Amino acid sequence: xxxxxxxxxxxxxxxxxxxxxxxxxxxxxxxxxxxxxxxxxxxxxxxxxxxxxxxxxxxxxxxxxxxxxxxxxxxxxxxxxxxxxxxxxxxxxxxxxxxxxxxxxxxxxxxxxxxxxxxxxxxxxxxxxxxxxxxxxxxxxxxxxxxxxxxxxxxxxxxxxxxxxx
Amino acid sequence: xxxxxxxxxxxxxxxxxxxxxxxxxxxxxxxxxxxxxxxxxxxxxxxxxxxxxxxxxxxxxxxxxxxxxxxxxxxxxxxxxxxxxxxxxxxxxxxxxxxxxxxxxxxxxxxxxxxxxxxxxxxxxxxxxxxxxxxxxxxxxxxxxxxxxxxxxxxxxxxxxxxxxxxxxxxxxxxxxxxxxxxxxxxxxxxxxxxxxxxxxxxxxxxxxxx
Numbered sequence: 339x340x341x342x343x344x345x346x347x348x349x350x351x352x353x354x355x356x357x358x359x360x361x362x363x364x365x366x367x368x369x370x371x372x373x374x375x376x377x378x379x380x381x382x383x384x385x386x387x388x389x390x391x392x393x394x395x396x397x398x399x400x401x402x403x404x405x406x407x408x409x410x411x412x413x414x415x416x417x418x419x420x421x422x423x424x425x426x427x428x429x430x431x432x433x434x435x436x437x438x439x440x441x442x443x444x445x446x447x448x449x450x451x452x453x454x455x456x457x458x459x460x461x462x463x464x465x466x467x468x469x470x471x472x473x474x475x476x477x478x479x480x481x482x483x484x485x486x487x488x489x490x491x492x493x494x495x496x497x498x499x500x501x502x503x504x
Numbered sequence: 505x506x507x508x509x510x511x512x513x514x515x516x517x518x519x520x521x522x523x524x525x526x527x528x529x530x531x532x533x534x535x536x537x538x539x540x541x542x543x544x545x546x547x548x549x550x551x552x553x554x555x556x557x558x559x560x561x562x563x564x565x566x567x568x569x570x571x572x573x574x575x576x577x578x579x580x581x582x583x584x585x586x587x588x589x590x591x592x593x594x595x596x597x598x599x600x601x602x603x604x605x606x607x608x609x610x611x612x613x614x615x616x617x618x619x620x621x622x623x624x625x626x627x628x629x630x631x632x633x634x635x636x637x638x639x640x641x642x643x644x645x646x647x648x649x650x651x652x653x654x655x656x657x658x659x660x661x662x663x664x665x666x667x668x669x670x671x672x673x674x675x676x677x678x679x680x681x682x683x684x685x686x687x688x689x690x691x692x693x694x695x696x697x698x699x700x701x702x703x704x705x706x707x708x709x710x711x712x713x714x715x
Contacts, residue, residue, distance in 0.1 A: 345645045346535060348617065353531035354642065355610040358667070359540075360530075361573050365565040366544060373551050386543040393539050393646070418531040442532055 350397045353418055356442050364448045367456060380458050387462025391416075395470045403474040405467070405499075409436060412467050417442045434499040435485075436464065444489030456489035464497055478502055506679050509595040510602075518591045518605050525583050526612040534611070538646050541663075556656030562663050570670040578678045592675050596683060599634060599672070600624045606671065611642075618642060631686075631708035636668060638701035641694050652696045659690035665703045672705055684710045 370379035391412070398415060402408050406423050413421045419442065424435040443457040450456060461482050468477060481500045486492035510518070541562075548558035578588045591605045592598070600622040608615040618640050626632040643661055644650075650660065659665065669688020676683055685707050692702035 342645070342648075345640045348614075348640065349535040349538065349642070349645050350533065352534040352614045352617075353612065354534050354537060355526070356530040356532045357573075357577075357610070358537065359532055361569055362565060365569055369548070369561070369565065382547050386540065386547065389543045390536060390539040394533070394536055397535065397646075416533045416536050418533075440530065442530060 346397060350394065350415075356417075359442055360445055363443050364445065364450055364456070367450055367453055371450070371452065376452055379453075380455075383459040384462040384465075387459040388465050389462070391463040391466025392469065395466060400470075403471050405434065405471050405475075408467050408471055409434075409464065412463065413438065416463065430503055432501040434501075436497045436499070437494055438496075439494045441488055441495040444487055444495060446488050446491075448489065449491075450489070454490055455484035455487040457487050457495050458484050460484070460495070460497055464499065468499065506589070507593050510591075510593045510598045514590075515601065518601075521583065521586065521590070522605050522609040523612070525609045528583060529609075534614075534642050535646050538641075538643050541643055542647050542650075554656070555650070555654045556658040559655070559658040559660065559662060563658075563666050566663050566666045567670070570667055571674060574671050574674040575678065578674055589675075589678060592679055594679055594681065596681065597624060602675070603634065603636065603668075603672070607636075629708075631706070633707065634672065634705040635691075636703045636705075637692075638703075641701040644693070644695050644701075647695070650695055655695070659693060660695050661690040661693055661701060661703065665690045665705075668703055669705050672707070682710050683707050 367379060367383065370382055374382065394416065395412070400408060400411050402411055406425070409423060410421060413419045419438060419440065422437040424437070426433040426435065441457045441460070443459060461484055465482060468480065471477065479502045481502070483498050484495070485498050486494060486496040488495050507514075545555065545558045545562065548561055549555050552558050552561055578592070581587050588606070591602045593602075603622045604615075604619070607619050611618060618638055620637040620639060623635040623637075624632065625635060641661065643664055665688045669685050672688075673685040676685065685705060688703065688705045690702070691704045692698035692700055694701055
């Protein structure tokens with residue numbers, strides 16, 4: 339058991355080429371699309387991201403629980419990737435725009451008919467981060483959505499967290 | 505351009521290149537990848553009725569997709585105008601080195617923690633096997649909820665075995681080697697209680713029909 343734990347710790351710090359993901363992710367989306375339709379496909383892949391994100395955060399156990407640095411930490415540890423986060427404060431809401439230029443799931447060369455945002459699974463990871471953050475900070479109600487995806491023709495991927503009555 | 509045998513100098517360059525390639529390539533966390541596969545299989549299982557069916561579906565998707573992508577990777581430049589074919593030669597005994605270089609390019613210096621040096625074993629009839637042993641399994645390390653009975657006749661690492669087999673198959677097809685890959689399978693698995701993971705790629709001289 340101790341051996342397994344140490345292997346998990348090891349693997350949680352290791353990286354592997356993303357080729358596998360780029361190779362099979364479109365097939366996975368197609369599988370869900372054919373079997374359960376667009377709406378459920380989006381829900382399922384987003385949920386996969388959420389479950390994986392939760393488990394990873396449990397292993398990494400970062401001390402940082404503020405949303406912005408936590409998201410940056412997560413993207414770095416999960417995809418060795420930097421993201422830009424823009425904060426926009428409105429009268430009744432606070433919006434975080436998370437922008438990544440080289441999303442690990444989108445392949446601009448592969449367009450899946452009917453799929454608006456191929457990298458929707460990332461929303462699940464973001465949701466897991468928000469849940470982790472809420473262990474320390476009480477978060478207002480929020481809405482999560484994918485705004486742009488390289489896989490559907492945009493020049494970058496953008497995810498949005500909108501906190502109501504912030 | 506294909507060469508007869510990898511020289512020590514070429515091996516030295518490949519050694520440097522694999523590290524550079526790993527640094528510059530897009531990456532994903534190893535535990536994250538393993539967990540992603542497990543969670544996806546959970547959804548596949550819900551839709552297809554059993555874990556064995558889910559693994560079979562995953563494997564068949566890999567077989568369809570991998571050949572095309574890998575053959576592209578072998579022939580098209582991946583870094584500084586150099587393609588993966590730079591690490592290949594017509595000498596079958598170089599296969600172990602080429603395989604090791606490829607894994608190193610995929611996982612970086614952690615290669616030594618995860619893999620053992622691949623073994624090329626020949627039989628008397630010139631058929632043989634390439635045996636890839638893993639000290640830690642990159643696919644199942646984070647998994648504790650699969651009973652070996654639920655795997656049925658399927659192997660959890662069958663998808664990875666298929667992928668490795670396809671790499672060798674496409675490399676040999678590119679080189680027009682007089683050998684063919686017969687089967688790639690997982691022969692040892694941590695989830696089945698083995699002390700290490702192992703993938704075996706069986707090969708044989710091309711039959712006159714396929715030659």
